[in-house]
Amino acid sequence: MSQSVIGGNAVAGGVGKDQPLGFNHRPSPSRVRLDACEAKDQPAFIGYLPYGFPNAEGSLQAIETICRHGVDLVEIGLPYSDPVMDGQVIQSAARIALDQGERIAGVFEAVELVAACGAVPLIMSYWNLIFHYGVENFARDFANAGGAGLITPDLIPDEAGEWIEVSDQHGLDRIFMVSPDSSQDRLKTVAGNSRGFVYAASRMGVTGEQESISASPQTLVETTRQAGADKVCVGLGVSTGDQGAQVGAYADGVIVGSALVHCLLDDSGRRSRDLQEGLNLLAAKSDELSLGIHTARLS
Structure with missing residues (x-):
């Protein structure tokens, strides 16, 4: 009896009604946008x-504001009760969101909004939230909303078998992370299993704004490309247009989070500021970052 392999599983006798979904062959949405930026000799501006x-x-x-002020791809964060990898700014925002009753099901409206604005919608989430929602259910709802891919800071490819299969079935990008202490074998594993781009963390530790950017991210981008990654985007710490230009000179994309979130917090850093005031600050900061990042390679 003949067999065909569909979605990574052998199906006796070819196509049958109980077979799993086949592979979705749509191009990587993140890669398509990064290629479009590259064609203009620009790094992408990725906002969280x-x-x-x-x-x-x-x-x-707030998400619509950054879309209207230069962001190419949007990382929509899912607030988590124990965000161990996030700095104080994002932790404060997560606490406020959870206190307001944020639920994972509502995030798909944000995904639809980003797609409607013409940017590429990504979700960044600790894996436990996706696992409890249901990996297949999440992928289905995310894809139906126009989602492009998922960034999983605490999920490594070695433990991502279910996500790799389901993301292939729904045509979703898989964005895994590397850091300056990643071994060559780890870089190869991440590069071989990522779809869209590899997320290069510019430093070890929690996220947050930095006063300066070290040379280590550039070395990490180079070694990750040598390990087989086609697109490498750098995050964790960029907070000014000048820093964005510095990183954008060598990275395929520059990821900014805390600097944007900071605009919506008051001076105490623990409470949200007046919304309209925050949106005005957010628009100005996005414009600054967009200019710096998008002109990084002009001489």
Whole structure:
């Protein structure tokens, strides 16, 4: 009896009604946008904001603001009760979002908004949230909303078998992370299993704004490319247009999170500021970063 392999599983007798979904062959949405930026000799501006902060409606307005002010890809964060890899700014935003009753099901409205604005919608989430929602259910709902891919800071490819299979079935990007202490074998494993781009963390430790950017991210980008990655985007620490230009000179994309979230927090860093004031600051910061990043390779 003949067999065909569909979605990574052998199916006796070819196509049958109980077979799993086949592979989705749509091009990587993240890669398509990064290629479009590269064609203009520009790095991509990738902005992060958490869904539900300062509240559900306010977060949609904030996400729309960065889309209208130069962001190419949007990382929509899923607030988590124990965000061990996030700095104080994002932790504060996550706490406020959770206090406002943020729920994972609502994030798909934000995904639809980003897609409608013409940017590429990504979700960044600790894996436990996806696991409890249901990996197949999440992938289906995310893809139906127009989602492009998932960034999983605490999920390594070695433990991502279910996600790798399901993301292939739904045509979703898999964005795994590397850091300056990643071994050559780890870099190869991440490069071989990522789809869209590899997320290069510019330093070890939690996220947050930095006063200066060291040379280590450039070395990490180079070694990750040597390990087989086609696109490498750098995150964790960029907070000014000048820093964005510095990183954009060698990276395929520059990822900014805390500097954007900071605009929506008051001076104490623990409470959200007046929304309109925050949106104005957010628009100005996005414009600054967009200019710096998108002109990084002009001489």
